Amino acid sequence: MKKTYQVIFTMLICFAGVSTVKAQRLSLDSVLARITANPALQAYDAKISAQDVYATGAKSLDAPKISAGQYQTPYQVNPNTGSFMVQAEQMFTNPAKLRAKQDYMKGMSKVTAEDKNYLKNQLIAQAKQNYYDRVVLEKKLALLQNTQSLLEYMLKDANIRLTYGKEKLPNIYKAKADLYQLDNIREQLNNEISQKNIMLNTLMNRDKQTPFTVDTSLVLKDYETAVTDTASLANARSDIKGISRNIDLQQLNAQVEYSKRKPDFGIQAGHMFSYGGMANQYILMASVTIPIVPWASKEYKANLKGIRYEVAELQQKKLDMLNQAEGQLAGLRTDMGSKKRQLKNYNQNIIPALQNTYKTSLLAYEQNTGDLASVLDSIKGLQSARMDALDRLQELLTLQVAYEKENERY
Numbered sequence: 001m002k003k004t005y006q007v008i009f010t011m012l013i014c015f016a017g018v019s020t021v022k023a024q025r026l027s028l029d030s031v032l033a034r035i036t037a038n039p040a041l042q043a044y045d046a047k048i049s050a051q052d053v054y055a056t057g058a059k060s061l062d063a064p065k066i067s068a069g070q071y072q073t074p075y076q077v078n079p080n081t082g083s084f085m086v087q088a089e090q091m092f093t094n095p096a097k098l099r100a101k102q103d104y105m106k107g108m109s110k111v112t113a114e115d116k117n118y119l120k121n122q123l124i125a126q127a128k129q130n131y132y133d134r135v136v137l138e139k140k141l142a143l144l145q146n147t148q149s150l151l152e153y154m155l156k157d158a159n160i161r162l163t164y165g166k167e168k169l170p171n172i173y174k175a176k177a178d179l180y181q182l183d184n185i186r187e188q189l190n191n192e193i194s195q196k197n198i199m200l201n202t203l204m205n206r207d208k209q210t211p212f213t214v215d216t217s218l219v220l221k222d223y224e225t226a227v228t229d230t231a232s233l234a235n236a237r238s239d240i241k242g243i244s245r246n247i248d249l250q251q252l253n254a255q256v257e258y259s260k261r262k263p264d265f266g267i268q269a270g271h272m273f274s275y276g277g278m279a280n281q282y283i284l285m286a287s288v289t290i291p292i293v294p295w296a297s298k299e300y301k302a303n304l305k306g307i308r309y310e311v312a313e314l315q316q317k318k319l320d321m322l323n324q325a326e327g328q329l330a331g332l333r334t335d336m337g338s339k340k341r342q343l344k345n346y347n348q349n350i351i352p353a354l355q356n357t358y359k360t361s362l363l364a365y366e367q368n369t370g371d372l373a374s375v376l377d378s379i380k381g382l383q384s385a386r387m388d389a390l391d392r393l394q395e396l397l398t399l400q401v402a403y404e405k406e407n408e409r410y
Contacts, residue, residue, distance in 0.1 A: 023211040034204040044116035051109040058102035065089040080276030087270035100259040104252040111245045117238035125405035132397040134196040171372035224337040243318045260300040339396040346389035354382040
């Protein structure tokens with residue numbers, strides 16, 4: 001029996017230890033630092049490495065060609081003329097062509113690197129948005145707890161008054177309904193928090209159900225007073241830099257096409273073992289291609305012309321992207337200014353006025369000159385205004401994330 005008690009006591013200690021384990025606390029910077037573990041970014045790293053490795057083989061020559069067989073031999077069992085020949089051939093690609101090809105292949109990984117940075121910016125923006133949403137949800141839960149405390153106090157006081165006939169039963173039922181309604185709101189908020197946790201764990205490439213807490217302190221930036229610098233924007237945005245790298249790549253492609261006008265060289269050597277006592281013979285010949293003849297030069301001339309059009313298209317696309325980004329940033333700054341003014345109005349005017357409404361109705365109720373319904377309405381109005389203020393805060397944070405995403409600020 002004593003041993004049984006010891007086992008039970010040990011199990012209780014274990015359960016107590018499990019219950020006291022706290023979820024890991026992750027700051028926003030910690031979350032963003034873990035984004036590099038995302039498989040999508042690692043896939044780009046592998047692709048960049050593959051392209052760099054491919055470039056190392058760009059200067060290789062064509063394989064040599066070796067042949068052997070009868071040469072000018074008559075159809076006789078024992079020929080007295082002709083030869084058995086062994087021959088080797090090798091073509092030497094013009095070094096300028098090989099260098100141009102290698103430079104072009106090296107340039108491909110630079111384009112891929114900017115594609116990776118663009119995706120990284122998208123993932124970081126998603127992480128920021130989900131993190132800020134989670135913070136606002138935590139603030140809403142805290143607000144809900146405060147409202148619950150007010151309703152529980154009012155319900156307790158109303159039940160006491162009911163025993164003395166100073167309160168009406170319908171008002172008590174209304175207070176209970178308002179209290180139960182908070183359970184539904186809390187359930188919805190907890191569900192949304194779980195969804196944000198899953199999204200953040202997915203972005204960090206962790207177990208999707210790993211619990212963690214967040215830092216609820218927020219910093220609002222003064223982006224609405226910023227000025228857009230086109231040069232800085234072009235240097236910061238990976239998608240715009242990606243277009244610049246594509247333009248560079250097209251220039252390297254033009255060098256590849258231009259190098260096609262340069263000749264290639266070849267050498268051919270052969271040895272003939274002659275039949276019938278004839279002297280052995282050999283072949284030693286050099287060859288050169290002539291790519292500048294009209295019927296051979298049409299292709300690379302057309303390609304060079306096409307590349308010039310593609311470069312012009314990319315340059316116009318870059319200008320359009322800069323123009324769109326400037327307009328987007330200007331709209332975001334205007335919207336952020338509006339949201340900040342609304343939030344200020346909530347904090348300085350609307351919420352204090354509703355707090356005074358609640359205090360006045362509560363004082364009147366305590367002095368038996370007011371009713372419980374008025375107090376409940378003032379509590380509900382105050383909670384609604386505070387929730388609306390948090391919604392404006394969330395919208396402001398969403399705009400802040402969008403602004404940083406457009407500027408590519410990590």
